[in-house]
Each structure stands twice: as structure tokens, then as C-alpha cells.
Amino acid sequence: MARRVSAALAVLFAGVGGVFAWRAISPASERPPAEHRRAGPGEGSPGHAARAAGSSDSWFGNAQTRSRLVTPTPETIDDVVATAVARARREARPALGFDSEWEEALAEAFGASLRHALAPDFEAYQAWIARLGGETPYLAGDGVATEYRRAIESQSRATAFAPVAPEAVRVRARFIRGEPVPPDPAFGEPLMTLRHTSMFDIPQDAERAGLDVIEALIPITLPSTEDDGRRSDRRLEVAMGFGYAWSPDRSAWIPWRIWVYGAGQEVIPPNFP
Numbered sequence: 001m002a003r004r005v006s007a008a009l010a011v012l013f014a015g016v017g018g019v020f021a022w023r024a025i026s027p028a029s030e031r032p033p034a035e036h037r038r039a040g041p042g043e044g045s046p047g048h049a050a051r052a053a054g055s056s057d058s059w060f061g062n063a064q065t066r067s068r069l070v071t072p073t074p075e076t077i078d079d080v081v082a083t084a085v086a087r088a089r090r091e092a093r094p095a096l097g098f099d100s101e102w103e104e105a106l107a108e109a110f111g112a113s114l115r116h117a118l119a120p121d122f123e124a125y126q127a128w129i130a131r132l133g134g135e136t137p138y139l140a141g142d143g144v145a146t147e148y149r150r151a152i153e154s155q156s157r158a159t160a161f162a163p164v165a166p167e168a169v170r171v172r173a174r175f176i177r178g179e180p181v182p183p184d185p186a187f188g189e190p191l192m193t194l195r196h197t198s199m200f201d202i203p204q205d206a207e208r209a210g211l212d213v214i215e216a217l218i219p220i221t222l223p224s225t226e227d228d229g230r231r232s233d234r235r236l237e238v239a240m241g242f243g244y245a246w247s248p249d250r251s252a253w254i255p256w257r258i259w260v261y262g263a264g265q266e267v268i269p270p271n272f273p
Contacts, residue, residue, distance in 0.1 A: 059168070059170065059186055059187075059239075060165070060168065060217070060219035060237065060238070060239035060261065065165050065168045065219050066165075066237065068165040068166075068167050068168055068219075069163040069164065069165050069219070069221070069237075070163065070164065070165070070166065071161065071162075071163045072118050072119070072161050072162075072164065073161065074119065077115065077118060077119045077161075080118065080164065080166050081111050081114050081115050081118070081166075082111075083166040083167060084110070084111075084114055084164070084166035084169050084218060085107050085110055085111045085114075087166060087167055087168075087169040088106060088107065088110050088169050088171050088216050089103060089106070089107055091169060091170055091171035092106055092171045092214075096171060096172075096173060096214065101251065102246070102253075105246075105251065105252050105253050106171070106214065106216070106244070106253055108252070108253075109242075109244050109252065109253040109254075109255070110216045110242060110244075112128055113216075113242045113255065113273060114164075114218065114242075116128060116271075116273075117156075117159040117162075117240075117270055117271070118159060118160065118161060118162065118164065119160070119161065120153070120156035120159070120160050120271075122138075122149060122152060122153055122156075125152070126138050126139055129199070129273070132200060132250070132252065132254055132255070133200060133201055133250065133254075134199045134200045134273075135198070135199060136148065136199065152271055155268075155269075155270070155271050156270075156271055158222055158223055158231075158267075158268040158269065158270055158271075159220065159222070159240075159270045159271075162220050162221050162222065162235070163220070163221045163235075164218055164219060164220045164221075165218065165219040165220075166218065168218070168219050169216060169217065169218050170187075170216070170217045171214060171215070171216050171217070172184075172187070172214070172215050172217070173212075173213070173214055173215075174206070174213040174214060174215050174243060175206040175207070175211055175212060175213040176212060177210050177211075177212060178206055178207045178208070178209060178210035178211055179207070180206075180207065187217070187239075187261065188261055189261075190241070190259035190260055190261050191238070191260050191261060191262050191267070192259070192260045192269055193257055193258070193259050193260075194257065194258040194259075194260075194269060194270070194272040195256070195257050195258075195272060196272055196273075199255075199272075199273070200254050200255065200256075202245050202247060202254050202256065203245075206245065206256075211245045211246065211256075212245065212246040213243055213244065213245050213246075213256060213257075214243070214244055214246075214253065215241045215242065215243045215244075215257075215259065216241070216242045216244075217239050217240065217241040217242075217259075217261075218239065218240055218242075219237065219238075219239050220237075220238060220239070220240050221235040221236060221237055221238070222235060222236060222238050222240075222260070222267040222268055222269070222270070223235050223236075223267065223268045224236045224265055224266060224267050224268070225266040225267065225268060229266075231268055236262060236265055236267055237262070238260055238261055238262035238267060239260070239261040239262070240258065240259070240260055240261075240270060241257075241258065241259035241260070241261065242255070242258060242273075243255075243256045243257035243258065243259060244256055255272070255273030258270060258272050258273065
């Protein structure tokens, strides 16, 4: 089981961590379930045969997926996001049995997550979090807002206009009414898990709260790190999984986790959410 969490994430928000409690979790502290076939909403496997995440045969690290990588630009970002969202819809319908409300909500959530990752705009990012009922130091106007903004904008460079494979998006269930979905080797286990314990008013314990949790995954390249944790010029092919928990009160998928899958090498992690 991978236990590596980027050193860069360990120091991220060091100046604001006491107020804004970011967390990075190794798989040892949060066991990640994967998918299986199950009738009804939240059913799970896309059925892609592959070895453990990060191998040359992983669904996001093979030659076919590599050939689908595109580098978005300000002129093409709309098309890249639209392609990824359309693919997520196609994945969700047969695999998860979504009704129209859940499907539309997934399209909105995943599209927003991907856009904010690939084409970061701090003000728009904060407005999105606010619409979902989230809280940040910037929105609260507290004393660490400036440091928080600086940290977010610095970290956003990891994913800004990074090569992605929108045609290779996968969608799977992680929890169904609080029940963990059994593992599938097609996805492997994450190198790192990102969450925030208090940004959104949604439980962190999916099993106890009976949450429905889904994940939309996209192949992406992230910058690797040097031995001392500094960003290197090399980018690694990984998969980034955006995890959402369903909020009946808001009729929306709320950002819940981000999982990063890869070959066991350190990468600069994205922002959460």
C-alpha cells in the first residue's frame, strides 16, 4: 500500500494551517474503497482490466491514454472541459444508474472542479466555494486571508493548463449510502488523499453518515518534486480523482476528497477542492 504523501503538501499552508485546517491523508489512515457492480444509483465498475495504479498497463498510464493527452490553452479550455464532462456523463449513466438530477449535478460539479484546476482564477474559485456553502479565510475576511490567497495561487500552478486526457475520464462509486464499495484493481490505491475538515458542512465519516460518494477521475500530468521537496521541471503522468458527496439539502455533489494515483513518485499536489 502506498504511504507516500508529498513533502510539498506537508508544508502547504504552514502559515495558515492553524486557522484553516487542511489535511493530507495517506492510504494507511483512510482506506480507499473502489467499485463493484451493483444495481441502482451508485453502482460502480467501468470494468477496465488493468494492473495496480502506476504500472504501464494502468488505465491512465498506458500508451493509448498518453496519446489522448491534450494541453489546454485559454482558447481551448472550454472545449477540454466540455469533452471531459460529456465523457463523465457517458460513464455515469450505465455504471452508476444516475437519475437526471444526479447526472446534471455531477456535470456541474466536475466541470467546475476541472475548470478551476486547469484555468485557475482565484476570485471565481472563491465564488464557487461560496455558492456551495463553503468557508475559507478569504471569504471570512480574517487575518490570514492574504497568506491564504498567496498559498492557493502558488499551488494552483501545479495544475494550471496541465496536459489532461478528457476522453479517458472514468466515474465510479466510492460509498453507497455509507457502504464502502469493494476494490477494483483497475484503479489501484491513491498516492495521496486531500480533504478539508471544515470547509463544507458535510460529514467526513462517510460510513457513519450514510453518504453517497462518487469519484470522477481524469489522467493529468503533475510536476514532480526533488528530494528536498522542491518542484522539479519533470511532470509525471498520474490520475486525479475528484470525490463528491451528495448533499440532499443542496441537491448538489459537494467536493469531499481529491485522490491522486500514480507510480509512487512524489508530485506537487493540487489545491482542494
